[in-house]
Amino acid sequence: MTTAVRAPVENRALLGLVGQSPLARVTTDLAGPHPGFWAKLEGLGVGGMKARPAVSMLLGARARGELPPGAPVMESTSGTLGIGLAFAGQALGHPVTLVVDAELEPPLRKLLRAYGARLDFVDRPAREGGWQAARLLRLHELLRRTPGAYWPDQYGNPDNAAGYVSLASELTDRLDRIDILVCSVGSGGHSAGIAGPLRRRLPGLRLIGVDATGSTIFGPPARPRLMRGLGSSIRPRNVLYAAFDEVHWVGPAEAVHACRRLASGNFVSGGWSTGAVALVSAWAARTHPEAVVVTVFPDGPERYLGTVYDDAFTAAHGLGEPAGRPVEIPHPAVEAGGWTRCRSVTDPRVPRPAPLP
Incomplete structure (x- = not known):
């Protein structure tokens, strides 16, 4: 099924509207109290x-x-x-x-x-x-x-990551210090595009990747996923595995709960990716209370009124009580459900050496 439209007329004046999205301080409880983190509200930018x-x-x-x-x-x-x-x-x-x-x-x-x-x-x-x-x-x-x-x-175009250099500059213009950056991972573009420039100025920066349960990006086999816009059934070439210090997989129950808590407690919220990175950012702020934690909220809530914010939808998919903390696994290839954390990040596209006899 297709719909046809006429070709647009070039309007380069629109390019001046890209960027300069708000930066918000998030303090509402997410799986418990935390000292707060910063969130770049990209869903409020023109063009998202x-x-x-x-x-x-x-x-x-x-x-x-x-x-x-x-x-x-x-x-x-x-x-x-x-x-x-x-x-x-x-x-x-x-x-x-x-x-x-x-x-x-x-x-x-x-x-x-x-x-x-x-x-x-x-x-x-x-x-x-x-x-x-x-x-x-x-x-x-x-x-x-x-x-x-x-x-x-x-998934493989380096210009994808290059597009986020401006976002990194906007963060350092507002914040003198960033200790932990939390990024959702799909195509791999924004984690690579933000972390690279930030680390040139802040070499001690830690990068935490947030993936969806059922995604194959960091090693597990691909499984059907309820969450959209987060994770992948392929392994994109733009993902810079060596840049990540750890990765968290978040399930839909955890993401829904975080989205709704954000909406009711901090007014700014979004969809699956926003809920997932907010949950992990709150965890990072709670476990590293002296750190300046920063994340990016990719979108707003409007697209998700019939899913994330719909009680009938969440009941039909059995999205009940969320996990209160991540379960740690030793290697990304280990398949686990719900909220999971791994501090060993490897490139699953590189064959692992066979064990010594």
């Missing part, structure tokens, strides 16, 4: 969090001659990057086609179409790799049928 990498990827392609003026842009997305690409397409004059899936929330479908994006749906997950693999298969089919179309490839 993914406007930064979307603009970076298209400008990079334009500079290299890979994307001629007015050429179509095609990408797979679970939603948030779609908003960013719709913004970048308007700003730079490129029609945007987004390959999405049947689980994309109806309000976001309407919003993406209103922003001028063409939606192409896949109606069933792939046997291996789920919705993500199905979207990528459909994307490659569309690219073969559309000469001159450009695929940004958010």
